[in-house]
Amino acid sequence: MKHQFFSSIAKYAIRAPSGKKQLGFEAFHAQDWKTAAIEFDEALRNGESDRNIWLSAASAHERMGSHDVAATYTSLANRLHPSTCYDSAAAFGVYAAAPVERDTIATFLTEHAAELSTSAELACLQAKERTTAARAFVYWDTDNRPDIVRQCIESMHKFAPEDLEVVELNAATIKDWVTIDESLLAGIENPAHRSDVIRLNLLSTHGGLWLDATCLLNPGFPFLYDQINRENFFLYTYRGSRTGNWFFWAQPDSYRLQLLRAALHLWLESGRPWSNYFMFHDIVEMLYWTDARYRNDWDTGLYLHPREALEMNKSLGRRLADHEWFDIRRRSPVNKLTWKFDQSKLGDPTTGVARLVSEAARGQ
Structure with a gap:
């Protein structure tokens, strides 16, 4: 599965690439970053220029650790071949990593914008009809927990406010709380990415707080909970709409939550694999640049940096x-x-x- 995303980039590139460009995409597909960078560079010197080749070259150089070259190529892509789907110069001005991966996601989100928005709005309406309780969900696959995980979960029970129920889940008990189509999880090998799907579906169904099992709470937690409890969606934010998802609060009728769920599900249902370790974060971020309502809700929500x-x-x-x-x-x-x-x-x-x-x- 790990090679499928890179082959999909080549598939949807400008049709019939030739010469060095084709060799670059073949090497990219094989995750041979050095060869891909060399072939793309040669193709660009030969005048084979389009948005996809510039961004693919940027990603290849980034994977090799050549971040300055990657940033230059990304800038040139946005200057010479700006995206018609979103403000790519602004998006990459905020965060520059994984250029072709994030651009592919943004294009996908734009192409399916009407379908995703309709799905999210319907899910919000259905959620308003459900009664939910305040819960904090914590998940660990098995009962065999490392010492630090045990200490973190104990701190959740100790410092969570009385009106916030801490629910411990594992691979056996998660099915009691949420139903997830196994086909969505079948091709996801990384446990962290499976956890991304689980947390999104839990919150979409029940609302509440997701805490990674390595979150250690302190006595001041009730004050933070009081802040986020006034919001219908909250993630710690690093910059712009770039976030972590280890601490995730949402009400089930949150448009941002339901749009995020719809986007991730449609991506997986269409046969596209997990593109990179931070793909979940990429979708959170790129929805900001492709959906006006999502962006407005984001800009008016609570902003806290996890420093x-x-x-x-x-x-x-x-x-x-x-x-x-x-x-x-x-x-x-x-x-x-x-x-x-x-x-x-x-x-x-x-x-x-x-x-x-x-x-x-x-x-x-």
């Missing part, structure tokens, strides 16, 4: 003085951590991860 929520994770491998740990530990009402860390760091009691594990052992 402080990410500080603890950056500190897990560092040696910290007591006062530094105390400050980092309580700086944010929610902390996004990882359960994957260098085990050798546990041998030094002053590292962030050793301090965290020690707290868990003491029941803090």
Whole structure:
């Protein structure tokens, strides 16, 4: 499945590419980024210029780590061959990564705009007829949880407000809460991407809060919950409409939520595979540039950057003085951590991860 997206780019490129351009697409399909970059560069020098080749060349160079070249090629694509579907110069001005992948998504969203909008509006109307309770969903495939995951889930039960029910889910119990067409999940190999589909369908059905299992809550969480509870959709935002989805709040009658669900489902139902690790985030972002109602709702919604929520994770491998740990530990009402860390760091009691594990052992 991982090669299908790249072959689809070649399929929908300007028809009958020849010479170096064709070799570039073949190498891109094989994920041979170096060869693709060389062949695309040669094709461009030979005058074979269109939007798709510039952006494909940009993505190939980006995959090789040549970010300056990728940024230049993306800029040239938008200058020489601007998109007729959306304001591509503005979109890539906010965030420049994965150019051909995101452009393909934006084009898809524009081509199916009327269908997606109608689907979302109908889902919003149906959601208004349902009664939902305030719930926070946390998911881990099995009952075999790493220590940090156990500590995070314990913090959810400890610091969630009384009116917010914490619901623990796994691969066996998720079916009690939401029905997902298995065909949507069949071609998704990465557990993180399967989780993206699960969280979107859970919130579309029940509304509430999705917390990644590595979210550690603090005593100040009820204040944050009070803020987001006034919104019908909330994701921490890095820049523009570029977000994370590890902390995801939505009401089931949110247009943004239902449009996002409709877009992801239609993408998968049409046989298109997951294009890159952050494809879910790409769809969240590119809907902003292709749907006016979604953009207006976004611009009038709550904006919070997760800067402080990410500080603890950056500190897990560092040696910290007591006062530094105390400050980092309580700086944010929610902390996004990882359960994957260098085990050798546990041998030094002053590292962030050793301090965290020690707290868990003491029941803090």
